[in-house]
Amino acid sequence: MFATCDSGYVLDMLDEEAETLELNEPSATLNMLFNCLHYPPEPYTEPPKSAKEDFTRVQFKSSPESSIPFPxxxxxxxxxxxxxxTDELTHCLRSHLSAYVATYPLRVYGYAVELGMDAVAAKASxxxxxxxxxxxxxxxxxxxxxxxxxxxxxLLHDYRITKLKEILGGESIFPHDYGLCSKHGHKTRNLWEQRKTQVLPKIQAGTFTFCHFGAT
Known part of the structure; x- marks a missing residue:
């Protein structure tokens, strides 16, 4: 197709045996294709983290301003x-899709799985x-x-919940007896351990629960 741009190339439109290339894409899609090839975008880069950002939970963000529009x-x-x-251009487009994992997680997950982008799919999940x-x-x-x-x-969500329960279940509430009531040490430990066994089965993925057990 691009050989027509070479110097001296002659296309005989009357030759029925001449090789042709049929493009089934609509004009709007071809316009995107050629624009992307002639004016390749820059890879998406994450904006700097804010000092006030809460790193204790998954952040849900609005559409990134510097990324290629999602549609x-x-x-x-x-x-x-x-x-x-080229690999360079493909990786660039994938970086822009990854920018929308927090905005359109289900759709990004679907596209990523369809295109074999496992890292992006895992991030969207x-x-x-x-x-x-x-x-x-x-x-x-x-x-x-x-x-x-x-x-x-x-299965991935179930694995995360299972591992989270294992981690929390294995943690000591009073490591090295730090914070343990000096007067009712044994009773306090038993009471908190009892509360922990009650809370663990209720943990779900993406749920942040802050419990006050009211132990005295």
């Missing part, structure tokens, strides 16, 4: 796969912990490309 990314990534974009998957509508769930992709997401 354009899925068709561009499919074009990158179909027309074998972090933002699907809360609200739970059961809260999404049937129309929303169409973003997940297959039953296998949904099952992988469910």
């Amino acid at each position: 354009i990314l899925p068709p561009l990534l499919r074009l990158a796969d179909k027309f074998a974009f 972090m933002f699907l912990l809360d609200p739970p998957i059961s809260s999404y509508s049937a129309e929303d769930m169409k973003a997940v490309p297959s039953a296998e992709a949904l099952q992988r997401l469910v």
